[in-house]
Amino acid sequence: MKYVDLKYRPGRDEFIAEYFLEPNKLSFERVCEHLAGESSIGTWTEVKTMKAKILKLRPNVFSINKKERIVKIAYPPELFEPGNVPQLMSSIGGNIFGMKAIRNLRLLDIHLPEKYVRSFKGPKFGIPGVREKLRIRNRPLLGTIVKPKLGLNESEHAKSAYESWTGGIDIVKDDENLTDMSFNHFEKRVEETLKMRDKAEKKTGEGKFYMPNVTGETHEMLRRANFVKKHGGEYVMADIVSIGWSGLQTLRNYNDHFSLIIHAHRAGHGALTKNPKHGISMVVIGKMARLIGVDQIHVGTAKVGKMGDFETPEVEDEVESRFISEGGHLLEQFWFDVKPVFAVASGGLHPGSIPRLLKKMGNNIIIQAGGGIHGHPKGSESGAKAMRQSLEAVMKGIPLKDYAKNRKELSDAINKWGVK
Numbered sequence: 001m002k003y004v005d006l007k008y009r010p011g012r013d014e015f016i017a018e019y020f021l022e023p024n025k026l027s028f029e030r031v032c033e034h035l036a037g038e039s040s041i042g043t044w045t046e047v048k049t050m051k052a053k054i055l056k057l058r059p060n061v062f063s064i065n066k067k068e069r070i071v072k073i074a075y076p077p078e079l080f081e082p083g084n085v086p087q088l089m090s091s092i093g094g095n096i097f098g099m100k101a102i103r104n105l106r107l108l109d110i111h112l113p114e115k116y117v118r119s120f121k122g123p124k125f126g127i128p129g130v131r132e133k134l135r136i137r138n139r140p141l142l143g144t145i146v147k148p149k150l151g152l153n154e155s156e157h158a159k160s161a162y163e164s165w166t167g168g169i170d171i172v173k174d175d176e177n178l179t180d181m182s183f184n185h186f187e188k189r190v191e192e193t194l195k196m197r198d199k200a201e202k203k204t205g206e207g208k209f210y211m212p213n214v215t216g217e218t219h220e221m222l223r224r225a226n227f228v229k230k231h232g233g234e235y236v237m238a239d240i241v242s243i244g245w246s247g248l249q250t251l252r253n254y255n256d257h258f259s260l261i262i263h264a265h266r267a268g269h270g271a272l273t274k275n276p277k278h279g280i281s282m283v284v285i286g287k288m289a290r291l292i293g294v295d296q297i298h299v300g301t302a303k304v305g306k307m308g309d310f311e312t313p314e315v316e317d318e319v320e321s322r323f324i325s326e327g328g329h330l331l332e333q334f335w336f337d338v339k340p341v342f343a344v345a346s347g348g349l350h351p352g353s354i355p356r357l358l359k360k361m362g363n364n365i366i367i368q369a370g371g372g373i374h375g376h377p378k379g380s381e382s383g384a385k386a387m388r389q390s391l392e393a394v395m396k397g398i399p400l401k402d403y404a405k406n407r408k409e410l411s412d413a414i415n416k417w418g419v420k
Contacts, residue, residue: 070108355400
C-alpha cells in the first residue's frame with residue numbers, strides 16, 4: 001500500500017503530525033511508508049480483511065525533507081476518537097517508536113482540526129481566570145515551592161509557606177514528590193497550610209494561593225481534590241506525565257464540580273523530551289495539556305535556570321523556540337475557544353535571574369523559585385522579599401544592583417547568587 005504522496009494537500013479537517021526521522025537501513029521513503037501505516041491502518045504484511053472502503057482511511061505522507069530529516073503526515077479525522085487524547089497518542093505516538101525500520105523518531109508537533117479541539121473542555125480558568133482570582137493584572141506572578149522537597153512535617157511546611165507569602169510571594173506549591181507521606185500527611189498539611197494562607201492574606205492585604213499536590217491513583221486524586229475544595233482551597237497540582245493523559249482528563253472533567261485551578265507539573269517529561277532525536281517534544285506535551293484543560297504548566301526557564309529546557313537539537317530550534325518565546329507563545333496563541341494557559345518558569349531561579357528571564361519570556365508568566373527563596377542567607381521570608389524586590393525593579397526599569405542599594409534582602413541575594 002502506498003502512503004507517500006508529495007503532491008497531496010491536506011484538508012482543514014485532517015490531523016497533521018510532524019516527525020524527525022532517522023531510518024534504519026531502509027530508504028527514507030520506505031521508512032515513511034512504514035511510519036504512516038503503523039500509526040494508522042497498516043501492519044507488517046498484506047491482510048485479506050483490507051477492503052477498499054478502509055483504504056479511504058489511509059494517511060498521506062505529503063512532505064519529506066531529507067536534509068532536515070523532517071516528515072509530515074496528514075491523517076483522516078475518522079482515525080481518531082473525539083475527546084480521547086490517549087487514543088490519539090497511541091496512534092501518532094505509540095507503536096511507531098519501537099519499529100525496527102526506525103533508528104530514531106521524534107514527534108515534533110501536531111496540528112489538530114477545529115472539530116476535534118472543540119471536543120475537549122480545555123482550561124476552566126486559563127490566564128484570564130487565574131489573574132482575576134489573584135487580582136494581578138499585568139505583572140508576572142511569583143511562586144515558590146516549599147523546600148526541602150521532602151522531610152518537613154505539616155506544621156513546618158505551613159510555616160515555610162506563611163513566611164513566603166508574607167515576604168511577597170503570590171503562590172506556594174508542594175513539590176512533585178510530596179503527596180501523603182508518613183511524616184507529612186496530605187489532609188493535615190492542606191488544613192494547616194490553608195490556615196496560614198488566610199493569616200497571610202489578613203497580614204498583607206493580598207490574595208494568596210496554595211497548590212496541594214493531589215497526584216495519585218485516579219479515584220484518590222479526585223478525593224484529594226474534593227478535600228481541597230471543601231477546605232477552601234482554590235488550586236490543585238498534578239504531575240501530568242506520571243498520572244497520564246487519562247488521569248488528567250478525568251481530573252479536568254471532574255473539575256466542573258470542583259472548580260479548582262489546575263497546575264500541571266511536568267516531572268518525568270525528560271524521559272520523552274530530552275533526546276533531540278527520539279521521543280516526544282514538549283511542544284506536543286504542552287498542546288495536549290492545554291487541550292485537556294490545565295490552567296498553567298511548567299515550561300523550563302529558557303536556559304536561565306538549572307533545567308535543560310530545549311538546548312539540544314538543530315532539528316527543533318524553530319519548533320520549540322515557539323514554545324517559550326513571548327512568554328510561552330504556544331500556550332497563548334489563538335486556538336478556537338481554548339483559553340490561553342500560563343507558562344510556569346521554574347528550576348534554579350533566584351532574584352538575580354528575573355531580569356534575564358523576563359527579557360526572554362515576557363511578563364505573562366509565573367516565576368517559581370524554591371532554593372532561590374529558601375536558600376536566602378536570612379531565611380524564607382527574606383528570600384521572598386528579595387524576589388518581590390527584584391520583580392519590582394525590573395517592572396520599573398531599574399537595574400537590580402541599583403535597586404538593591406537600600407534593600408537588604410535583595411542585596412544579600414545578589415551577593416550570594418549574583419545577577420544573570
